[in-house]
Amino acid sequence: KHLKLIVTGGAGYIGSVCTARLLEAGHEVVVVDDLSTGHADAVPEGARFLEGDAADATAQLLGEGKAEFDGVLHFAAKSLVGESMQDPGKYWRGNVFTAIRLLDVLREHGVGRLVFSSTAATYGEPEQALIPETAPTRPTNTYGATKLAIDHAITSYAQAHGLAAVSLRYFNVAGAYGSYGERHTTETHLIPIVLQVATGDRARVQIYGDDYPTDDGTAIRDYIHVTDLADAHLLALTHARPGEHRIYNLGNGTGFSVRQVIETCREVTGHAIPAVVAPRRAGDPAILVASSEAAREELGWKPESTDLHGIVADAWRFTQERQQG
Ligand code: UFG
Secondary structure, eight states: OOOEEEEETTTSHHHHHHHHHHHHTTOEEEEEEOOSSSOGGGSOTTSEEEESOHHHHHHHHHHHOSSOOOEEEEOOOOOOHHHHHHOHHHHIIIIIIHHHHHHHHHHHHTOOEEEEEEEGGGTOSOSSSSBOTTSOOOOSSHHHHHHHHHHHHHHHHHHHHOOEEEEEEEOEEEOOBTTBOOOOSSOOOHHHHHHHHHHTSSSOEEEEOSOSSSTTSSOEEOEEEHHHHHHHHHHHHHHOOTTOEEEEEEOOSOOEEHHHHHHHHHHHHOOOOOEEEEOOOTTOOSEEOBOOHHIIIIIOOOOSOOOHHHHHHHHHHHHHHHHTO
């Protein structure tokens, strides 16, 4: 069925890929983004674009009353872990306050469906090798705490007001789709940073800690291709049920160490990529790997691009195409 959707944060990395996939699936999309970290030229062609605060611009769209919207996908957020520790107010206001205002706008206008970008950072330091949705949520940083607070708010709105909601807890999103990929002004993510060494934009990569209790001493993460992640959003939209707030982890279920990622980038780019060991980054858990069994069983989700080499190759193609203009 053709859906009419609002995508907040659709000018950002994951929001733009998801918008592109939604449009391809035949849905109608209006992107709302304040361009604080997104880029206007990243909004996929075929989507209408309204610049503004996620809640205010959504209220404006719904107030136009031209057509009913079937749902909102709320990607817009501040997402830098380090910054969230230094300037927590920016995260509590920017993430939590905005999300509550958005929930009220949806309720006021009777929009019944919400898909929310949550994060593995809601779990903190895990107790198990594969993290299920039932794992304790003890975030070790303010970013994760704000996303967890929003998850709690969504649960109460769903129970009290009949919202059909799904939170997707992303692990390490990577790769690119066509002309949509990672273009953060402040880049903190491992794969784009390593690729900046290959393009010559950075001299070397720093390995944040090689004394973790892992085989090669570097931290292990679960890298998931952004198109697989986007496809889970389409499934979440169709599986959302009124009065329910479902939460799903999204990862490949396989962990790769920082050293393995750097080695894969060397293979893909053919560049030597010098690496030096640096101190651990505060708040980084040793191992974060998802159990995505629930998403597989309940949403019928099946990640297709699970090979790290392929994920890095897509990111590298995107990086090179952008460099060539
Ligand atoms: N790393 C380095 N050098 C770098 C950058 C990263 O060694 O220059 C390491 C990190 O210490 C970490 C791993 O590479 O061990 C991955 O780091 P990223 O910053 O790419 O990703 P994180 O795992 O820290 O963060 C991701 C999401 C966050 C989310 C977090 C926890 O990007 O939004 O997972 O779920 F909060």
